[in-house]
Amino acid sequence: MQRRRWHEFDGRSDLERAAASAIVTSAQRAIAERGAFHIVLAGGTTPRNVYRALRTATTDWSAWHIYFGDERCLPPADPQRNSAMASSAWLDQVAIPGRQIHPIPAQLGPEKAAHRYAQEVARMNGGSDFDLVLLGLGEDGHTASLFPGQAWESAITLPPVIAVLDAPKPPPQRVSLSPERLSKARQVIFLVNGTGKHEALRDWRNGEPIPASRITPDGGVDIFVNPSPNS
Numbered sequence: 001m002q003r004r005r006w007h008e009f010d011g012r013s014d015l016e017r018a019a020a021s022a023i024v025t026s027a028q029r030a031i032a033e034r035g036a037f038h039i040v041l042a043g044g045t046t047p048r049n050v051y052r053a054l055r056t057a058t059t060d061w062s063a064w065h066i067y068f069g070d071e072r073c074l075p076p077a078d079p080q081r082n083s084a085m086a087s088s089a090w091l092d093q094v095a096i097p098g099r100q101i102h103p104i105p106a107q108l109g110p111e112k113a114a115h116r117y118a119q120e121v122a123r124m125n126g127g128s129d130f131d132l133v134l135l136g137l138g139e140d141g142h143t144a145s146l147f148p149g150q151a152w153e154s155a156i157t158l159p160p161v162i163a164v165l166d167a168p169k170p171p172p173q174r175v176s177l178s179p180e181r182l183s184k185a186r187q188v189i190f191l192v193n194g195t196g197k198h199e200a201l202r203d204w205r206n207g208e209p210i211p212a213s214r215i216t217p218d219g220g221v222d223i224f225v226n227p228s229p230n231s
């Protein structure tokens with residue numbers, strides 16, 4: 001069962017400011033308590049300005065470790081790649097050591113990339129919880145690259161990283177952390193902005209089993225939403 005805390009913002013820029021501030025606060029806490037900050041990034045269009053805002057954050061970048069919740073199987077520099085977006089908006093401009101940035105090698109194809117990334121996450125982070133997982137919400141209720149009506153929904157056990165072969169949103173080949181792995185987190189924040197998401201939000205609020213509701217960390221999830229996405 002997913003515990004949800006809804007946070008409504010007065011327009012897109014308020015949401016982005018609040019998200020950037022929540023990320024920095026989470027990093028400060030993790031670095032003070034454990035000496036490192038392990039964050040999983042969302043892709044898509046919603047987080048881009050949040051990432052841009054982080055360029056000027058005051059933080060110890062050497063303690064940050066970056067992972068991705070999902071990736072599209074495209075060449076590494078393709079602007080539609082989630083890692084390419086995060087790099088140009090933010091990561092290329094701050095002093096996070098390169099060995100602490102872990103893009104999904106999705107250019108290898110979904111199966112091989114899923115296998116490699118599962119090994120990499122296990123090697124870097126062991127079985128421990130991520131400090132913060134950022135996620136988005138698609139118009140159909142998908143989160144990361146977990147789309148409704150796909151094989152993973154009926155699987156009894158899932159690998160920590162899933163090869164997605166026929167996503168309904170292009171490109172069809174993708175790689176995604178499983179809902180169980182995304183739920184192993186001290187904190188999970190969904191960023192929801194953009195037209196066309198009203199139905200998915202309504203279903204989510206009504207407790208319908210959309211993919212986003214499969215993320216169930218012990219501490220519950222925080223949902224940052226801009227209810228009037230045109231502002």
Ligand SMILES: O=C1O[C@H](COP(=O)(O)O)[C@@H](O)[C@H](O)[C@H]1O
Nearest residue numbers: 042043044045046136137138144
């Ligand atoms: O395809 C994807 O979509 C979701 C939502 O993206 P948005 O553009 O509506 O913000 C995103 O969270 C996911 O990482 C991405 O690969």
